[in-house]
Amino acid sequence: MTEAHPADQADILRRAAENQARLTAELKPAYNFIVCGAGSSGSVVARRLAENAAVQVLLVEAGGSDEAESVLNPALWPTNLGTERDWGFTAEPNPHLNGRALPMSMGKGLGGGSSINVMVWARGHRSDWEHFAAESGDARWNYQNVLDIYRRIENWRGAPDPSHRGTDGPVWVQPAADPSPIAHALLDAASELGIPTFDSPNGRMMESEGGAAITDMLVRDGRRQSLFRAYVQPYLDRPNLTVITGATVERIAFEGNRAVGVDLLHGGARTRIGARQEVVLSMGAMQTPKVLMHSGIGxxxxxxxVGIPVRQHLPGVGANLQDHVSFGCTWEYAEPIAPRNSGSEATLYWKSRRELTAPDLLFCQVEFPVPSERTAARGVPEHGWTMFAGLAQPQSRGRLRLRSDDPAAALQIDANMLSDPADMTAALACIELCRELGNARAFRPLVRGEVMPGDLRGEALKDYVRDSAVTYWHQTCTAKMGRDSMSVVDGSLRVYGVEGLRIADGSVLPRVTTGNTQAPCAIIGEQAAASLRAAHQL
Structure with missing residues (x-):
């Protein structure tokens, strides 16, 4: 891709700001397409539709700007949690977690989760995409087709791998730059245990049983590159793309069985904006089903x-909630080692059982201690690191429910983590492997010793699992794609039973992908945009 000179880039940004000020000062009564949510999928859909200059696109975001040091500085990502850039969801107390109610952060603002996450680019395993193709009955979702999309959208800056990586797309992807010694130690520890290591976690590694690698990240010149910045920012000077912030979608407007617009709360006033062709919901696995239900779909x-008239009975709306659950194992450094990049530079995927053919465990090394609110009481070292050891394919399923017919009311989130006994079995295997890795020879020059969990057994270890469990913030699957009675969308991401309405975000996944969900959400956006352009001959 041709890179703009810094002076030219400044001029582009100035023109973009002036253009958006004009466009948002007087919103049109209707647009061809309304995309609700400027996150990892919605940003992709809006950009791809706006590439046709004859198409008027409105991109609606509930949060605010991404112009903040806490967003752009990779090391500061934790400081966004619990702020105005976080929806701040909290799950109901869970008896399977010793009654704990987990906070479930999701990005709120331009870029969505891609503006507050750990910047990891993880494509998902081959088996994920083959499963999605089978569930949807649509070959466009199979691994080879998705691999072609990844190669097309990436601007890969690591070791050349033309069979897996592309170099001319909008998404700047690079291996973590100058990783910490503790990251290299994880790869060496994996080798000690017979786990293969790879140049990247996004090539052959995710076509195999798993392995370890330095993390791929959306960081460029030391700054976060969200998917909003990759896709939408270069188009903000276009007259056919309008981006509004601080606008909450409350309901979808219908005429008969067709979606014809959205009802917004914007600037303290309620307004309706029309969609001449389609509405796309890209608000994430919490807000998308919430808006569907408030619109009578569920x-x-x-x-x-809760007294909402039924427009379309779809029992899968809000069901099937999934998330990666993690159990932190922590070591104390022998001497302080400052985190580098985002503080998470090495990753490992492996199996809880020998007979598996794909990984079901996910390990993200974090270069500082990350206890839960319960395990913090066990004592946290001033200088240390944590292995975020988690379940890549959890079997437990949660559910979202409305508390009332008021769109402002908070969701009831029954996350239900560890409710399936198979997840506890996998969690115990996960912690066992985590401890083997952290106590391997490769780490000995760098650590003083293990802090937690230590050599726990039986019920004591299970209690540690319940007390240490935290979310990876990968909430997905609440409006799944498929062909059974619990499916909400088809392979083209059209909502069943209504017209002019699609979903493009992580809620459409039939199951959570093996790894971080940012990259799969970009694929969902690309697939939605391709279906829209084909349907409307754009």
Missing amino acids: DEAELRR
Whole structure:
């Protein structure tokens, strides 16, 4: 890709700001397409539609600007959690976690999760995409087709791998620059245990049983490159793309069975904006099903319980909630080692059982201690690191419910983590492997010793699992793609039973991908945009 000179880039940004000020000062009564949510999928959809100059696109974001040092500085990502850039969801107390109620952060602002996450680019395993193709009955979702999309959208800056990586796309991807010695130690520890290591976690590694690698990241010249910045920012000077912030979508407007616009709360006032062709919901696995339900699309009994007239009975709306759950194991440094990049530079995927053919465990090394609110009481070293050891393919399923017919009311989130006994079995295997890695010879020059969990057994270790469990913030799957009675969208991401409405975000995944969900959400956006352009001959 041709890179703009810094002076030219400044001029582009100035023109973009002036253009958006004009466009948002007087919104049109209707646009061809309305994309709700400027996150990892919505940014992709809006950009691809706006590439056709004859198409008027409105991109609606509930949060604010991404112009903040806490967003752009990779090391500061934790400081966004619990702020105005975080939806701040909290799950219900969970008996399977000793009654704990987990915070479930999701990005709120331009870029969505890609503006507050750890910047990891993880494509998902081959088996994920083959599963999605089978569930949807649509070959466009199979691994080879998705690999072609990844190669097309990436601007890969690591070791050449033309069979897996592309170099001319909008998404700047690079291996973590100058990784910490503790990151290299993880790869060496994996080798000690017979786990293969790879140049990247996004090539052959995710076509195999798993392995370890230095993390691929969306960081360029030391600054975060969110998917909003990759896709939308270069188009902000276009007259056919309008981006509004601080606008909450409350309901979808219908005429008969067709979506014709959205009802917004914007600037303290409620307004309706029309969509001449389609509405796309890209608000994430919490807000998308919430808006569907408030629009009368969901489980009939649940809607009637809160007094919402039923437009379309789809019992899968809000069901099937999935997330990667993690159990932190922590070591103390022998001498302080400052975190580098985002503080998470090495990753490992492996199996809880020998007979598996794909990884079901996910390990992200974090170069500072990350206890839960419960395990913090066990004592946290001033200088240390944590292995975020988690379940890549959890079997437990949660559910979202409305508390009332008021769109401002908070969701009831029954995350239900560890409710399936298979997840506890996998968690115990996960912690066992985590401790083997952290106590391997490769780490001995760098650590003083293990802090937690230590040599726990039986019920004591299970209690540690329940007390240490935290979310990876990969909430997905609440409006799944498929062909059964619990499916909400088809392979083209059209909502069943209505017209002019699609979903493009992580809620459409039939199961959570093996790894961080940012990259798969970009694929969802690309697939949605391709389907829209084909349907409307754009």
